[in-house]
Amino acid sequence: MNEKMTRAWLILGDILVTLLLLISFILFYLYPPVPAVKQVQKAVPQYNRTQLSPLLKIPELNTTTMTVEAFLRMAQEANNAEFIPIETYKNVPLEEALSLVPAKMGNPVFIRIFKQEAVLEMWIKAEGEYRLLKTYKICAYSGTLGPKRKEGDRQAPEGFYSVSRSSLNPHSKFHLSFNLGYPNAYDRAHKRTGSYLMVHGNCVSVGCYAMTDEKIEEIYKLVEKALKQGQKKVQVHIYPFRMTQENMAAYSHNRWYDFWANLKEGYDYFEAEHLPPHIGVKKKRYVIQETDE
Template identity: 55%
Template sequence: MTGATRALTAPDAFNCVAPRQSARNKGEDMAPCLRGPLRIALLLLGLAVPISERASAAIDPTLALFLGYSKAINVVAISPNGRQAVTGGQDNLVRLWDVPTGLLLRTLDAQAIRIYALAFSPDGQFILAAGADATLRLFAVKTGELVTTMEGHASDVLSVAIAPDGRRALSASKDKTLKLWDLETGQLAKTLEGHSSDVTAVVFAPDGGRALSASADKTLKLWNLETGQPESTFEGHGDAVTSLAVSPDGLQAVSASKDKTLKLWDVGSGHLLRTFEGHPSETTTLAFANGGRILSGGADRTLKLWDAQTGALVRTFEGHADAVASVAVSVDGSLAISGSPDKMLKIWDLDGGHVRRTIDLQSETFSPNGYRNFFKGVSAAKTADPAEVDKRLREKGMKRGDPVFLRIFKADLEAELWIKGVDGFALFATYPICAWSGQLGPKLAEGDAQTPEGFYTIGKGQLNPNSRYHRAFNIGYPNLFDRAYSRTGSHLMVHGACASIGCYAMTDAFIDELWLLVTAALDAGQERVGVHAFPFRMTDERLAAFDWHPWADFWRDLKPAYDLFEESRIPPQVSVCNKRYVVQPGRTDSKSAPALRVACPQPPLASTRLAPVALPKPDHRFP
């Protein structure tokens, strides 16, 4: 929260949603006022100088911001484990996403204005990005750091691929060449020449010794990377080839073209095996899926799933509002990801034929730097029914006033309320979180718009029944652990409504229900209610999937508390030692979650038995 927020009379007036008024933000605040007139002026200019649909890639980036192209998606790629996806577009940002949750994990500044090409390394540890500045950049996924920069092309790089061994990369460019790079040194190993126009796509064969390229000259070429010479040329398209993919076994290739078709080729012989027709306009992108299927996207705004062996159209996917610019399929073939100039990223269930998730890059969810810092939804009804809550409690053998315990899972958008019974705590209800802000990871500083993660408690003094957002519990940030790292912030709440800059917004109805149960427990003698805020459900599989993340070590310190509660259904005791959380089993007879304290595990006590002492020998000179 900001200093301005603290100056308000109500303790949490504007809590979590107060606008930041720094000098840095004033220009941003004025942007909406200027955007309308500027767009009108540019529209009038556009009437005098028409801009074609395909010309957006060449628009000056400054104008592109006002014309709305800045977040158009040009390319998508999916990690080998299917867990992350990466997108690039008309701005200079490469965005890394968590596929199951749709959360934005990281942004990488590719400094290229327009990103046209992306690829994951086979181990998923690196991302190769390239675009309009003719430069390739290799980033480390775990740290986000730029590892290598490769320069050598004379024009836009339109496609990149990384070899199966992860040591080499290929790039295709509008300068009519392909270049082979050594990723370990960043040095250019070889230039491949032979196409007579833009080289639009390139892929490695599974053996890593050959590669296939596609071009606006209507052909495909199979290259021997040892000699740098083409082994064969595939001809048959009637217009520029726009995209290319090789089957997992390397025996077949499929190409897409402006001639509205897909063509399936035998890689060994170069023979055309089959032509797929169904897109009414140019085919822009494609990928192999499992089960002998091909997924294509086109300027007609649809994706089409084909049977590669029969040529039959299996299914059509609709949902984009503009051309499908790029598509990628997970290794197991269960899902696909598509991007478009409509600024939408869509995750598709290929077998079910529906959209699993849509991510709108124009949404207020994303700030100018690309991170999620304002997430909001529609508030539910304004009140909860106490009689209905009491009925549900009775059905579970519970009552108002029993001790309660809260667990929050950011990425899952869920909060759990547990109520104490004879044999430990039992789950009463799981509530959807309507809004939280920031990224996965702990809150670090006042004004960072970040919702906290860690272990907190709520006492009576932290309740606000008259919050601007209906009702609110202050979770007690910063706790002892946060203060050990000099972290700052205030008025971090679980509250009603559905807007957040730093808090967990539950809607008014759900905060009402939580309020009934939390306040009843405190009134009945529970001194403090424990609140455990996790980034996600801390399963071994989920934590392993985020092993690359910069906060992975912090999350590993949270996991013992999750595991202990999962095993015992008793909230664990949490303390702090040497700036780390220390977790021990909870007590079955405990009604309250004690506030955090410094408590380092004590070493075993040394034995109090005295060691034998060597006595001097008697002096026989004396009687």
């Protein structure tokens, strides 16, 4: 009797062990364990906002007053930003770029800057129109979208500016530089203040558009040669972003929309003619007129 009972208990034990193993396999299959994440200490480089702004486009947030509608609109604006492939900034030698246009050093040049995309376009005149020569990545600029308004606001300007021979500074402490001529007639009409707003090297910015030293050497040379060959002034048009209908619609509620719509008139003229327009100022507005060229 005792032997039978012992055997029964052993069989029951085997059955229980088998059931436990089966349940364990089922649970393991349904809920696999999450591997432990190993914490890795890394040295993270420190950047200030000026260095990050052209790369990350960090918005100025006022969390105490921002509405859900405003937050959603900001997200929509970020999603509408134009994607520019890295190939755009491929370092094509200047001589090769000139041969592809084709053009030569000393031909008239024209510059467009797009703040949001952080790019500087160099256009050069060939066969009666301006053609895109090279696109340069801006190394640093300070501030946010919108015009410069006063001295010390650390805001990079937007608008229509021009560079003459007297604007060039080959002995700049920022390697090389040329003054944009801020404040221009439009800025003065709006009582805006500021000085020494430039395109320069050294990759640091307190209101200027800064390039690497290598890039400013090419840009400076093209501007200097054009001015020495007889171009009276090199126009520099600075926009908050590419003035497409989509981008304008995305920023339709922005406080600077009317100002940007005025800038778009100059953008549209060049897009159509591939010649920089004559820029005037009347009643505190830019007036876009037929080109002088």
